[in-house]
Amino acid sequence: MPKVLVSDKLSMAAVQIFKDNGVEVDYLPDLGKDKEKLLEVIGQYDGLAIRSATKMTEKVIAAATRLKVIGRAGIGVDNVDIPAATKKGIIVMNTPFGNSITTAEHAIAMMMALARQLPEADASTRAGKWEKNRFMGVEVTNKTLGLIGAGNIGSIVADRAQGLKMKVVAFDPFLTPDRALEIGVEKVTLDELLARADFITLHTPLIDATRNIIDAAALAKTKKGVRIINCARGGLIDEAALYEALKSGQVAGAALDVFLEEPATANPLFEMPNVICTPHLGASTGEAQENVALQVAEQISAYLNAGEISNALNFPSISAEEAPRLTPFIKLAEMLGSFAGQMTETAIKGIKIEFEGDVASMNTRPMVASAVYGVMRPMMPDVNMVSAPQIAKDRGIGVEVVTREQQGAYENYIRLTVVTERQERAVAGTVFASGKPRIIQVKNINMEAELTPSMLYVTNEDKPGHIGRLGTLLGTLGINIANFNLGRAEQGADAIALVSIDGQLTEAQLAEIASLEGVKQAKALRF
Template sequence: MAPKVLISDKLSDAAVQIFKDRGIDVDFKPDLGKDKDALLKVIGDYDGLAIRSATKATAKIIEAAKNLKVIGRAGIGTDNIDKEAASKAGIIVMNTPFGNMITTAEHAIAMMFAVARQIPEASTSTHAGKWEKSKFMGVELTGKTLGVIGAGNIGGIVCDRARGLKMKVLAYDPFLGEEKAEKMGVKKVDLAELLAHADFITLHVPFTDQTANILSRENIAKMKKGVRIINCARGGLVDEEALAEALKSGHVAGAAFDVFAVEPATDSPLFNLPNVVVTPHLGAATTEAQENVALQVAEQMSDYLLTGAVSNALNMPSVTAEEAKVMGPWIELAGHLGNFTGQMTDEPIKAINILYDGEASSMNLEALTAATIAGIMKKVNPDTNMVSAPVIAKERGIQVSTTKQDQSGTFDGYIKVTVVTGKRERSVAGTVFSDGKPRFIQIKGINIDAEIGEHMVYTTNEDVPGIIGALGQTMGDNGVNIANFTLGRKEAKGEAIALLYVDEPVPAKALDALIATGKFTQVKPLTFDVR
């Protein structure tokens, strides 16, 4: 059955066609997102939801979206999506951060020109029939110093355009390396140096706990007198009250804002001040950008629903289509290893330690780790997936650590999962054979070679004669057919284990009969989601 996608905001016809061409059943209802009650009634029918900013994917909507697997936002901002609720529900949230980079960067440059030359005020004056040529004395950009806060995708484009305007560029970005800064032709500085020397300051960072109010009253006071500030990134990055006071005092010569702390912004301390240019969040408002993000979100959602490829997800590691093909068996293995330890563990889990060896260590470890945690957490919640599992683990205070190492044994690569509780540690390792099938290769430090089936039985015992006979006889007596049978031991007459792969769920009477033989110290039925 084809996946079903709802488009509840305005997207281009070309984006709708992409879904159709990829074989996805799509309902294009561009006004539905404005009616939350109507959306609530139908959202349970869909695997994917494509939106812009009008649709509000609230916790209530997400709770009703029982089949939803992905929400795609055509644009960067996802404030209209309850990402925490989506993550808990195992729903991937995607955006399109690259579709409007140039458009937003160009808007910032345009706003910088506008405030430097007081273009909006001059235009209004001239339209009114005045000829106030001497009133609107501007400043050149050439030779001035531009301070860029955030030199990522959009900020990097602004840096490039500013250098083309012969400006000196200072960049403050904790993630910008010296080598990268040198290639960009900018000087990497700390925030204090940027504030002290910049003639213009432009912001290009997301709104986070670290960036909220980054241009505070205190930091505005540290700026060079006569500075001009441009914000086309996110509202809440600048203390608007403090900035208004600095504009009135003349400490700040001008400001150009496309975004505000509260939107829609019908009132702001910055409104109606001289040499303040304001626009209604137009950073991405070009025909090219709107088309780009619409097409991009359609492609991303289609890729995920059809192939499992994840791009630009905010709550899930990205996995390319090529990675999905190669990693598929390894992701399945990681889930099985996690599922094994989860089913075997009855005490609260304190930590999960994952070792990636050889071939496995060169893969997308974020995705493999998410799959492992999902397998472990399935005992807590059968609906857990790679999106929701890390959230559940974090809520329970479980520490997750990963280690990589070069090939260290017989296999080209393997994954070893160790679960730590207050009483014990339990570990299991596995690999993927050349036939693409995951296998268990070690349990409790005991080497084995076990095929993984949907229904299995795990036993521990002392290595003594009669174990195979007891297992075969007891299963046979209770009508259980054994498809595969694996034994392992540490040493002769020491601890031993067995894994039985059986055709159907093992009835309780068969498990009781095994225990009644007196030969087994542990008998545990296991189930795995085998593809």
Template sequence: MAPKVLVSDKLSETAVQIFRDRGIDVTFDPSIGKDKEKLLAVIGEYDGLAIRSATKVTEKILESAPNLKVIGRAGIGVDNVDIPAASKKGVIVMNTPFGNSVTTAEHAISLMMAVARQIPEASASTHAGKWEKSRFMGVELTAKTLGVIGAGNIGGIVCDRAVGLRMKVVAYDPFLSEERATKLGVTKVELDELLARADFITLHVPLTDKTRNILSAENLAKTKKGVRIINCARGGLVDEAALADALKSGHVAGAGFDVFEVEPATDSPLFNLPNVVVTPHLGASTTEAQENVALQVAEQMSDYLLSGAVQNALNMPSVTAEEARVMGPWVKLASHLGAFAGQLTDEPIQAINILYDGAVSEMNLDALGCAAISGIMKATNPDVNMVSAPVVAKERGVKISRTTQAKSGVFDAYIKLSVVTEGRERSIAGTVFSDGKPRFIQIKGITIDAEVGEHMLYTTNDDVPGIIGALGQTMGENGVNIANFTLGRSDAGRDAIALLYLDAPAPDAVLNKLRATGLFRQVRPLAFDVS
């Protein structure tokens, strides 16, 4: 059955057609986004939800969406989506961070020019029939120092454009490498130095606890007298009341704001101040940007629903379509390893340690880790998936670590998973053979070679005669067919294990007969999703 997607906000017909062309069953009804009750009534039918800013995806909406797998936001901001609630429900939330990067960067440059030359005020004056040529004395951008706070996608484009305008650019961004700074033609500095040097400051960072009021009253006092400040990123990055005071005192010469702490902004301390240019969140409002983000979200959602590729997700590691094809068997293996450990662990888990050996250590380890954690958590919570499992593990206080190493054994690559509880540490390793099938290769340090089946039986015992006979005879007498039988031991007469691949689950009565022999320490049925 084709995946079903609801488009509840205005997307272009071209974007909607992308869903159709990819074989998606799409419903295009922009009226639903503004009608919470209608959305609540229909969302349960859909696998995907494509939105802009009108649709509000609340916890209540998510609770009514048992089939929902992905929410796609055509644009950058996802303030209208309850991401923690989506993560707990296992719903991927993706946005389109690159579709409007150029547009937003250009708007920042436009505001900077408008503030520098007082264009809006001069325009209004001239429209009023005045000719106040001497009133509007501006400043040049050439040779001025631009301080860019945040040199990511949009900030990087602003840097590039500013260098083209022959400005000197300094950038503050903890994640900006010296190599990228050199490539952009900017100087990397700390925030205090940027504040002291910049003639213009433009912000291009997300709103987080660390960036909220990054231009506070205290930091505004550190700026050069006569500075001009531009914000096209997020409201709340600048203390608007403190900036208004700085503008009134003359310490700040001008400001250009496209975003506000409260939106829609019908009142702000910045309104009606001279040389303050304000626009109603127009950063992404160009024909090209609106079309780009709509097309991008349609492609991303289709890729995920049809092939498992994850792009620009905010609560899940990204996996390209090519990675999804190459990594598919390894993701399945990681999930099987987790399922094995999870089904055998009865005590609270304290830590999960994952070792990636050889070629697999160069793959997308975030995605593989999510698959392994999901496999473990499903043992006690069948509703978790790769999105929600890490959230569940974190809530339970589980410490997760990973290690990589070069090829160290006979296999080109393998994954080893260890689960630590208060009383013990349980480990299992596996690899993927050339046929693409996952195999278990080690349990409790004992070497084996076991194909993974939907129905399996795991036993542990002392290495003594009669084990194979007891297993075979008990299964045979009770009509349970063994598809594959794998044995392993540590040393002669020491620990031994058996892993049986069965055509159907072994009934409880059969398992109890095996336990009653007194030959086995453990007799545990296992189930794996091999679809």
């Protein structure tokens, strides 16, 4: 009988789920806070169910000699050393969708409180004042809500807002026209959203592309008197710029559940009377905590009893027998997806994955999941190989899989095509006998390149002198070339260079490369 430790406070209903599934369970909800005691006992367990108090460090994971699975009741896994767990063969799971309704409802509640100045009016009334004329609010009916991020939580917010008779416009690079129609929102550019929205609410992860997405420049483009809600991540809003916009009246008010630095015990925004602040309460309801607890218990039980993997952050769903053959192809599929995802800048309508040769007869499901994960990861760092196909489906992104016998020179061949509103972009690869994935075709141009951690992608006109100019510039910039791979459609037509480099390019360096004579596009890629 497998044995599970619950080292944080979870619902007793979750404990009962373990028992009902024939799993022995020790419920020790305060153990996670005692690092030494946890180190002492962790070797006795096959599974671990936690929240945020238990810190699964490399040292603790090293002591977990029997541990097969860690289940986090919630989304964030900052308290788990995932690389260490992966190295030890421990599956790390989370419950990414259990908090969605609760977080969406908190955003709506913050919007309503902001519209009617409820916290300040409450404080004034409790102080014995009766300032009825001071607190003049606004209706949300017939107002425009600007949604930055239309994923799982954002789409729920859109649904609730439409119930309040609001017009909803959305900016999201992954939102397809069909999905926008399905959830009843108008897809717009960020600038259009800023110009039209009466209320703006953010529901996007914090990545390089979204960091300070609401900055001074963005705030200057908004309607005067806009109201802003953030229940997603601190860092999406430039807090200093928001402070100035609140002072000037460009922004009429803000409701913030998240902050750049948390716990937020001191922040200039706290001084502003037109700001509502809550201490990261988005997931704080009894229902949400119950949901994630039950989900994590079901997931851990299914894995320990049947090998079923759900919402794994560090491993696709494959059997032990398949792993040796599939692993290099899973890596290739992820790299092809990542390549295409990093090159894609408009909304994705579909992903087509073609398997040819021996690989077509293998279990392609983990490879498909890995490819979709690779495509989506540049814009959604919280996505994983298991959740990626469902997220793609939820966002209206079609995934087509084609398998066929060998037709070309390669015994195994995977081709991935990303379909956007404007174009199709394809990239293909294979795995050689060495087990190393290789790119063999980009945009129908044949070439061969090993994908390395840091690369430069350049498209250019096929004219004499380009390679020399590019190499010279990279040398001048202090960028060491590890490998230089070339391909072209035909003489004098488009050509591609894939350059493996040591270190990473800065935006300024990339701009210099892009300005070279004959260069049509220059992009830094990371794998």
